[in-house]
Amino acid sequence: MLLHVNTSSGVPVYLQIESQVKHVVAAGAVKEGDALPSVRKMAAELRVNPNTVARAYQNLERDGVIRTVQGGGTYVANGHPGLLKSEKLRRLRPLARQLAVESSQLRVSSEETIKLVEDEISQLGGRK
Protein backbone atom coordinates (compact mmCIF):
# COMPACT_ATOMS: atom_id res chain seq x y z
CA MET A 1 0.00 0.00 0.00
CA LEU A 2 1.56 3.27 -1.05
CA LEU A 3 0.49 6.01 1.28
CA HIS A 4 2.14 9.37 1.77
CA VAL A 5 2.02 11.92 4.53
CA ASN A 6 2.70 15.62 4.59
CA THR A 7 3.66 17.11 7.95
CA SER A 8 3.35 20.72 6.86
CA SER A 9 -0.28 20.48 5.76
CA GLY A 10 -1.66 21.07 9.26
CA VAL A 11 -3.77 17.89 8.98
CA PRO A 12 -2.70 15.45 11.73
CA VAL A 13 -0.70 12.57 10.27
CA TYR A 14 -2.98 9.89 11.75
CA LEU A 15 -5.96 11.51 9.99
CA GLN A 16 -4.03 11.53 6.71
CA ILE A 17 -3.36 7.80 7.10
CA GLU A 18 -7.00 7.11 8.02
CA SER A 19 -8.42 8.95 5.06
CA GLN A 20 -5.99 7.36 2.61
CA VAL A 21 -6.76 3.85 3.84
CA LYS A 22 -10.50 4.64 3.64
CA HIS A 23 -9.94 5.86 0.11
CA VAL A 24 -8.18 2.72 -1.18
CA VAL A 25 -10.83 0.57 0.50
CA ALA A 26 -13.73 2.63 -0.89
CA ALA A 27 -12.16 2.59 -4.35
CA GLY A 28 -12.03 -1.20 -4.22
CA ALA A 29 -8.21 -1.25 -4.59
CA VAL A 30 -8.09 -3.61 -1.61
CA LYS A 31 -10.85 -6.06 -0.79
CA GLU A 32 -12.29 -7.63 2.33
CA GLY A 33 -9.77 -10.02 3.85
CA ASP A 34 -6.72 -8.40 2.22
CA ALA A 35 -3.85 -7.89 4.65
CA LEU A 36 -2.59 -4.43 5.59
CA PRO A 37 1.05 -3.74 6.50
CA SER A 38 1.79 -4.08 10.21
CA VAL A 39 2.01 -0.92 12.31
CA ARG A 40 5.77 -1.29 12.40
CA LYS A 41 6.12 -1.76 8.65
CA MET A 42 3.76 1.09 7.83
CA ALA A 43 5.61 3.40 10.26
CA ALA A 44 8.96 2.53 8.68
CA GLU A 45 7.55 3.03 5.17
CA LEU A 46 6.13 6.43 6.03
CA ARG A 47 8.98 7.46 8.39
CA VAL A 48 6.52 8.36 11.10
CA ASN A 49 6.25 7.40 14.75
CA PRO A 50 4.64 3.94 15.20
CA ASN A 51 2.20 5.40 17.75
CA THR A 52 0.80 7.58 14.98
CA VAL A 53 0.09 4.57 12.78
CA ALA A 54 -1.29 2.60 15.74
CA ARG A 55 -3.72 5.41 16.45
CA ALA A 56 -4.90 5.53 12.82
CA TYR A 57 -5.40 1.75 12.85
CA GLN A 58 -7.37 1.92 16.10
CA ASN A 59 -9.70 4.52 14.64
CA LEU A 60 -10.07 2.54 11.41
CA GLU A 61 -10.92 -0.58 13.39
CA ARG A 62 -13.49 1.32 15.46
CA ASP A 63 -15.03 2.52 12.19
CA GLY A 64 -15.21 -1.04 10.87
CA VAL A 65 -12.80 -0.41 7.98
CA ILE A 66 -10.19 -2.90 9.19
CA ARG A 67 -10.01 -5.62 11.80
CA THR A 68 -7.05 -6.81 13.82
CA VAL A 69 -6.59 -10.49 14.59
CA GLN A 70 -4.82 -11.09 17.88
CA GLY A 71 -1.20 -11.80 16.98
CA GLY A 72 -2.11 -12.35 13.35
CA GLY A 73 -2.08 -9.05 11.55
CA THR A 74 -4.51 -6.49 10.22
CA TYR A 75 -7.09 -7.07 7.48
CA VAL A 76 -9.66 -5.13 5.52
CA ALA A 77 -12.98 -5.74 7.29
CA ASN A 78 -16.43 -6.36 5.85
CA GLY A 79 -17.00 -2.64 5.85
CA HIS A 80 -20.07 -2.40 7.98
CA PRO A 81 -19.15 0.32 10.41
CA GLY A 82 -20.85 -0.46 13.68
CA LEU A 83 -22.27 3.03 13.77
CA LEU A 84 -25.81 4.29 14.02
CA LYS A 85 -27.19 5.99 10.95
CA SER A 86 -27.45 9.24 12.92
CA GLU A 87 -23.74 9.06 13.81
CA LYS A 88 -22.77 8.44 10.19
CA LEU A 89 -24.75 11.48 9.10
CA ARG A 90 -23.30 13.56 11.93
CA ARG A 91 -19.80 12.84 10.59
CA LEU A 92 -20.69 13.71 7.01
CA ARG A 93 -22.52 16.92 7.82
CA PRO A 94 -19.44 19.21 8.19
CA LEU A 95 -18.18 18.02 4.80
CA ALA A 96 -21.58 18.68 3.26
CA ARG A 97 -21.67 22.12 4.85
CA GLN A 98 -18.25 22.96 3.44
CA LEU A 99 -19.33 21.84 -0.02
CA ALA A 100 -22.52 23.90 0.24
CA VAL A 101 -20.57 27.03 1.25
CA GLU A 102 -18.05 26.66 -1.56
CA SER A 103 -20.64 25.99 -4.26
CA SER A 104 -22.80 28.91 -3.21
CA GLN A 105 -19.71 31.13 -3.20
CA LEU A 106 -18.85 29.95 -6.72
CA ARG A 107 -22.51 30.34 -7.83
CA VAL A 108 -22.78 26.65 -8.74
CA SER A 109 -26.39 25.48 -8.67
CA SER A 110 -27.50 22.84 -6.19
CA GLU A 111 -28.37 20.43 -9.07
CA GLU A 112 -24.82 20.72 -10.41
CA THR A 113 -23.35 20.27 -6.95
CA ILE A 114 -25.39 17.12 -6.33
CA LYS A 115 -24.41 15.84 -9.76
CA LEU A 116 -20.74 16.29 -8.80
CA VAL A 117 -21.21 14.23 -5.65
CA GLU A 118 -23.03 11.51 -7.58
CA ASP A 119 -20.18 11.40 -10.13
CA GLU A 120 -17.63 10.98 -7.36
CA ILE A 121 -19.65 8.18 -5.76
CA SER A 122 -19.99 6.32 -9.04
CA GLN A 123 -16.27 6.75 -9.78
CA LEU A 124 -15.40 4.98 -6.53
CA GLY A 125 -17.10 1.96 -8.01
CA GLY A 126 -16.18 -0.29 -5.10
CA ARG A 127 -18.57 -0.71 -2.22
CA LYS A 128 -22.15 0.38 -2.51
Add this chain to the structure above:
Amino acid sequence: MTDTVISTQGLTKVYPDVRAVDGLDLKVPRGAVYGFLGRNGAGKTTTIRTLLGLARASGGTAQVLGLDIRKDTVEILRRTGFVPETKQLFDSLTTDQLIRFNRGYFPKWSAALAERYINLFEIPRKRPFGKLSLGNRTKVCHLLALCQGADLLILDEPTSGLDPVMVDLLMRVLIEDYVSEGRTVFVSSHHLSEVERIADWIGIIEGGKLLLETRLEDIRQNFRMVTASGEVASDVVAPNLVSKRRAEQFHRYLVSHEADDFVTRLRSQGMTVLEVSPVNLGEVFLGLAGKELPCIAGNPGVTRASA
Protein backbone atom coordinates in the same frame (compact mmCIF):
# COMPACT_ATOMS: atom_id res chain seq x y z
CA MET B 1 12.90 0.13 36.15
CA THR B 2 11.11 3.44 36.04
CA ASP B 3 9.02 4.76 33.19
CA THR B 4 11.18 7.84 32.86
CA VAL B 5 14.45 7.38 31.02
CA ILE B 6 15.85 10.87 31.47
CA SER B 7 14.74 13.22 34.21
CA THR B 8 16.34 16.40 35.48
CA GLN B 9 15.44 18.60 38.43
CA GLY B 10 16.66 22.17 38.22
CA LEU B 11 19.69 21.11 36.18
CA THR B 12 22.10 24.03 35.77
CA LYS B 13 25.42 24.48 34.00
CA VAL B 14 27.18 27.80 34.45
CA TYR B 15 30.24 28.84 32.48
CA PRO B 16 32.19 31.94 33.51
CA ASP B 17 30.45 34.01 30.85
CA VAL B 18 27.03 32.35 30.49
CA ARG B 19 24.32 30.29 32.20
CA ALA B 20 24.16 27.68 29.41
CA VAL B 21 21.60 25.50 31.21
CA ASP B 22 19.40 27.34 33.67
CA GLY B 23 17.16 25.28 35.97
CA LEU B 24 16.07 22.64 33.48
CA ASP B 25 13.30 20.16 34.38
CA LEU B 26 13.11 17.47 31.71
CA LYS B 27 11.10 14.26 31.73
CA VAL B 28 11.65 11.80 28.89
CA PRO B 29 9.29 8.78 29.05
CA ARG B 30 10.50 5.29 28.16
CA GLY B 31 9.90 4.42 24.50
CA ALA B 32 9.48 8.04 23.45
CA VAL B 33 11.05 9.74 20.49
CA TYR B 34 11.79 13.03 22.20
CA GLY B 35 12.63 16.01 20.00
CA PHE B 36 14.82 18.42 21.98
CA LEU B 37 14.48 21.65 20.04
CA GLY B 38 16.13 25.01 20.30
CA ARG B 39 17.99 27.66 18.37
CA ASN B 40 21.76 27.72 18.05
CA GLY B 41 23.21 28.35 21.49
CA ALA B 42 19.96 27.58 23.32
CA GLY B 43 21.73 25.04 25.55
CA LYS B 44 20.91 21.75 23.77
CA THR B 45 24.45 20.42 23.46
CA THR B 46 25.46 21.54 26.95
CA THR B 47 22.41 19.76 28.38
CA ILE B 48 23.36 16.56 26.57
CA ARG B 49 27.01 16.75 27.62
CA THR B 50 25.93 17.31 31.23
CA LEU B 51 23.52 14.35 31.11
CA LEU B 52 26.31 12.08 29.89
CA GLY B 53 28.79 13.34 32.49
CA LEU B 54 31.02 14.92 29.81
CA ALA B 55 30.45 18.28 31.52
CA ARG B 56 29.94 18.66 35.27
CA ALA B 57 26.59 20.07 36.37
CA SER B 58 26.83 23.29 38.41
CA GLY B 59 23.51 22.66 40.16
CA GLY B 60 20.41 20.48 40.25
CA THR B 61 20.14 16.71 39.87
CA ALA B 62 19.50 14.35 36.98
CA GLN B 63 19.07 10.67 36.28
CA VAL B 64 19.68 8.84 33.01
CA LEU B 65 18.32 5.26 32.84
CA GLY B 66 17.82 5.60 36.59
CA LEU B 67 21.53 6.35 37.14
CA ASP B 68 22.92 9.46 38.82
CA ILE B 69 24.75 11.70 36.33
CA ARG B 70 27.26 12.78 38.99
CA LYS B 71 28.34 9.28 40.01
CA ASP B 72 27.51 6.80 37.26
CA THR B 73 28.98 8.36 34.10
CA VAL B 74 30.76 5.19 32.96
CA GLU B 75 27.63 3.06 33.29
CA ILE B 76 25.49 5.74 31.57
CA LEU B 77 27.90 5.91 28.63
CA ARG B 78 28.00 2.11 28.40
CA ARG B 79 24.21 1.90 28.10
CA THR B 80 23.59 4.94 25.89
CA GLY B 81 24.25 5.22 22.18
CA PHE B 82 25.56 8.73 21.64
CA VAL B 83 26.10 10.68 18.44
CA PRO B 84 27.92 13.89 19.41
CA GLU B 85 27.38 17.23 17.75
CA THR B 86 31.05 17.47 16.72
CA LYS B 87 31.14 14.05 14.97
CA GLN B 88 34.75 13.60 16.11
CA LEU B 89 36.49 10.24 16.56
CA PHE B 90 40.10 9.09 16.11
CA ASP B 91 41.17 10.62 12.80
CA SER B 92 43.78 7.98 11.97
CA LEU B 93 41.48 4.95 12.37
CA THR B 94 39.46 3.49 9.51
CA THR B 95 35.81 2.51 9.87
CA ASP B 96 36.76 -1.16 10.30
CA GLN B 97 39.29 -0.26 12.99
CA LEU B 98 36.82 1.98 14.80
CA ILE B 99 34.32 -0.88 14.84
CA ARG B 100 36.92 -3.27 16.30
CA PHE B 101 37.91 -0.65 18.86
CA ASN B 102 34.32 0.08 19.94
CA ARG B 103 32.82 -3.40 20.07
CA GLY B 104 35.09 -4.43 22.94
CA TYR B 105 33.32 -1.99 25.24
CA PHE B 106 29.79 -3.16 24.53
CA PRO B 107 28.72 -6.73 25.41
CA LYS B 108 25.55 -6.40 23.31
CA TRP B 109 27.43 -5.23 20.18
CA SER B 110 25.89 -6.61 16.97
CA ALA B 111 28.36 -7.43 14.19
CA ALA B 112 25.48 -8.29 11.86
CA LEU B 113 23.95 -4.83 12.28
CA ALA B 114 27.34 -3.19 11.65
CA GLU B 115 27.64 -5.09 8.39
CA ARG B 116 24.10 -4.11 7.43
CA TYR B 117 24.58 -0.40 8.14
CA ILE B 118 27.90 -0.23 6.28
CA ASN B 119 26.15 -1.50 3.17
CA LEU B 120 22.94 0.45 3.68
CA PHE B 121 24.63 3.78 4.36
CA GLU B 122 27.42 3.16 1.81
CA ILE B 123 30.18 3.84 4.34
CA PRO B 124 33.81 3.52 3.14
CA ARG B 125 35.49 0.87 5.33
CA LYS B 126 39.19 1.37 4.69
CA ARG B 127 39.51 5.14 4.73
CA PRO B 128 40.81 6.91 7.85
CA PHE B 129 38.06 8.78 9.71
CA GLY B 130 39.92 12.09 9.35
CA LYS B 131 39.75 11.83 5.56
CA LEU B 132 35.99 11.25 5.42
CA SER B 133 33.46 13.89 4.42
CA LEU B 134 31.23 15.32 7.17
CA GLY B 135 28.33 13.20 5.86
CA ASN B 136 30.36 10.00 6.08
CA ARG B 137 31.67 10.90 9.54
CA THR B 138 28.09 11.38 10.68
CA LYS B 139 27.22 7.95 9.29
CA VAL B 140 30.12 6.29 11.12
CA CYS B 141 29.02 7.94 14.39
CA HIS B 142 25.51 6.58 13.85
CA LEU B 143 26.79 3.13 13.03
CA LEU B 144 28.79 2.97 16.27
CA ALA B 145 25.85 4.26 18.35
CA LEU B 146 23.29 1.97 16.72
CA CYS B 147 25.28 -1.27 16.95
CA GLN B 148 26.04 -1.19 20.66
CA GLY B 149 22.59 -2.49 21.62
CA ALA B 150 21.70 0.50 23.78
CA ASP B 151 18.28 1.11 25.33
CA LEU B 152 18.68 4.85 24.89
CA LEU B 153 19.99 6.79 21.91
CA ILE B 154 21.06 10.40 22.35
CA LEU B 155 21.55 12.08 19.00
CA ASP B 156 22.91 15.63 18.82
CA GLU B 157 22.14 17.10 15.40
CA PRO B 158 21.93 13.62 13.81
CA THR B 159 21.59 14.70 10.19
CA SER B 160 24.51 17.12 9.81
CA GLY B 161 26.13 16.66 6.41
CA LEU B 162 23.69 13.96 5.29
CA ASP B 163 22.00 14.24 1.91
CA PRO B 164 18.19 13.91 1.74
CA VAL B 165 18.35 10.25 0.69
CA MET B 166 20.52 9.42 3.72
CA VAL B 167 18.29 11.45 6.06
CA ASP B 168 15.34 9.44 4.80
CA LEU B 169 17.22 6.14 5.30
CA LEU B 170 18.32 7.12 8.78
CA MET B 171 14.72 7.91 9.75
CA ARG B 172 13.65 4.51 8.50
CA VAL B 173 16.39 2.72 10.43
CA LEU B 174 15.58 4.63 13.62
CA ILE B 175 11.90 3.72 13.39
CA GLU B 176 12.40 0.11 12.35
CA ASP B 177 15.31 -0.87 14.59
CA TYR B 178 14.80 1.43 17.55
CA VAL B 179 11.41 2.98 18.07
CA SER B 180 9.45 -0.14 17.11
CA GLU B 181 11.51 -2.05 19.67
CA GLY B 182 10.25 0.27 22.42
CA ARG B 183 13.66 1.87 22.90
CA THR B 184 14.03 5.57 23.63
CA VAL B 185 15.47 8.16 21.26
CA PHE B 186 16.40 11.64 22.48
CA VAL B 187 17.18 13.80 19.47
CA SER B 188 18.37 17.38 19.51
CA SER B 189 17.79 19.30 16.33
CA HIS B 190 16.61 22.44 14.70
CA HIS B 191 15.29 20.59 11.65
CA LEU B 192 11.68 20.77 12.75
CA SER B 193 10.12 18.91 9.83
CA GLU B 194 12.31 15.84 10.44
CA VAL B 195 11.53 15.87 14.15
CA GLU B 196 7.83 16.43 13.55
CA ARG B 197 7.54 13.19 11.60
CA ILE B 198 9.15 10.82 14.02
CA ALA B 199 8.85 12.44 17.46
CA ASP B 200 5.97 11.90 19.84
CA TRP B 201 7.29 14.21 22.57
CA ILE B 202 8.99 17.57 22.22
CA GLY B 203 10.81 19.94 24.52
CA ILE B 204 11.68 23.47 23.43
CA ILE B 205 14.66 25.12 25.11
CA GLU B 206 15.73 28.75 24.89
CA GLY B 207 18.37 30.53 26.95
CA GLY B 208 18.95 27.32 28.94
CA LYS B 209 15.32 27.21 30.10
CA LEU B 210 12.61 24.80 29.02
CA LEU B 211 9.79 26.78 27.39
CA LEU B 212 7.52 23.87 26.55
CA GLU B 213 7.46 20.12 27.09
CA THR B 214 4.51 18.20 25.73
CA ARG B 215 3.25 15.42 23.53
CA LEU B 216 3.30 16.43 19.88
CA GLU B 217 -0.30 15.23 19.76
CA ASP B 218 -1.22 17.91 22.30
CA ILE B 219 0.04 20.60 19.93
CA ARG B 220 -2.06 19.18 17.11
CA GLN B 221 -5.20 18.83 19.19
CA ASN B 222 -5.12 21.85 21.47
CA PHE B 223 -2.80 24.55 20.17
CA ARG B 224 -4.46 27.10 17.89
CA MET B 225 -3.45 30.26 16.05
CA VAL B 226 -6.11 32.92 16.45
CA THR B 227 -6.09 35.78 13.96
CA ALA B 228 -8.13 38.82 14.88
CA SER B 229 -8.46 42.43 13.85
CA GLY B 230 -9.42 45.59 15.72
CA GLU B 231 -8.02 47.76 18.46
CA VAL B 232 -7.34 46.08 21.79
CA ALA B 233 -8.49 48.25 24.67
CA SER B 234 -6.07 46.68 27.10
CA ASP B 235 -3.26 44.29 26.29
CA VAL B 236 -4.69 40.79 26.15
CA VAL B 237 -3.47 38.54 28.95
CA ALA B 238 -4.61 34.94 29.43
CA PRO B 239 -3.06 31.87 31.05
CA ASN B 240 -3.38 29.90 27.81
CA LEU B 241 -1.75 32.61 25.68
CA VAL B 242 1.68 31.47 24.48
CA SER B 243 2.68 34.37 22.26
CA LYS B 244 1.22 37.29 20.38
CA ARG B 245 2.20 39.35 17.38
CA ARG B 246 0.66 42.24 15.54
CA ALA B 247 0.95 43.84 12.14
CA GLU B 248 -1.02 47.08 11.88
CA GLN B 249 -4.62 46.28 12.91
CA PHE B 250 -4.10 42.49 12.74
CA HIS B 251 -3.22 40.40 15.77
CA ARG B 252 -2.09 36.79 15.90
CA TYR B 253 -2.33 34.87 19.14
CA LEU B 254 -0.90 31.42 19.79
CA VAL B 255 -2.95 29.69 22.50
CA SER B 256 -2.10 26.38 24.11
CA HIS B 257 -5.60 25.18 25.01
CA GLU B 258 -9.24 26.23 25.23
CA ALA B 259 -9.05 28.36 22.11
CA ASP B 260 -12.85 28.76 22.17
CA ASP B 261 -12.76 30.59 25.50
CA PHE B 262 -10.02 32.85 24.20
CA VAL B 263 -12.03 33.69 21.08
CA THR B 264 -15.06 34.55 23.23
CA ARG B 265 -12.88 36.90 25.26
CA LEU B 266 -11.54 38.68 22.18
CA ARG B 267 -15.07 39.11 20.86
CA SER B 268 -16.26 40.53 24.17
CA GLN B 269 -13.52 43.14 23.84
CA GLY B 270 -14.96 44.17 20.49
CA MET B 271 -12.39 42.47 18.25
CA THR B 272 -13.26 40.61 15.06
CA VAL B 273 -11.90 37.05 15.00
CA LEU B 274 -10.90 36.22 11.44
CA GLU B 275 -9.51 32.71 11.76
CA VAL B 276 -8.79 29.97 14.27
CA SER B 277 -6.42 27.41 12.77
CA PRO B 278 -4.38 24.42 13.94
CA VAL B 279 -0.63 24.95 14.00
CA ASN B 280 2.39 22.88 13.11
CA LEU B 281 5.56 22.52 15.12
CA GLY B 282 7.32 25.27 13.18
CA GLU B 283 4.68 27.84 14.11
CA VAL B 284 4.84 26.88 17.79
CA PHE B 285 8.63 27.08 17.72
CA LEU B 286 8.59 30.52 16.11
CA GLY B 287 5.88 31.64 18.52
CA LEU B 288 8.02 30.64 21.50
CA ALA B 289 11.60 31.19 20.38
CA GLY B 290 11.11 33.54 17.44
CA LYS B 291 12.21 37.15 17.45
CA GLU B 292 9.66 39.94 17.39
CA LEU B 293 10.31 42.25 14.46
CA PRO B 294 8.75 45.69 14.07
CA CYS B 295 7.01 44.61 10.87
CA ILE B 296 6.09 41.03 10.05
CA ALA B 297 3.96 41.74 6.98
CA GLY B 298 6.66 41.13 4.39
CA ASN B 299 9.25 43.66 3.34
CA PRO B 300 8.67 46.85 5.35
CA GLY B 301 10.09 49.07 2.61
CA VAL B 302 7.68 47.76 0.04
CA THR B 303 4.72 48.01 2.42
CA ARG B 304 5.52 51.63 3.18
CA ALA B 305 6.07 52.55 -0.47
CA SER B 306 2.71 51.18 -1.54
CA ALA B 307 0.83 52.59 1.45
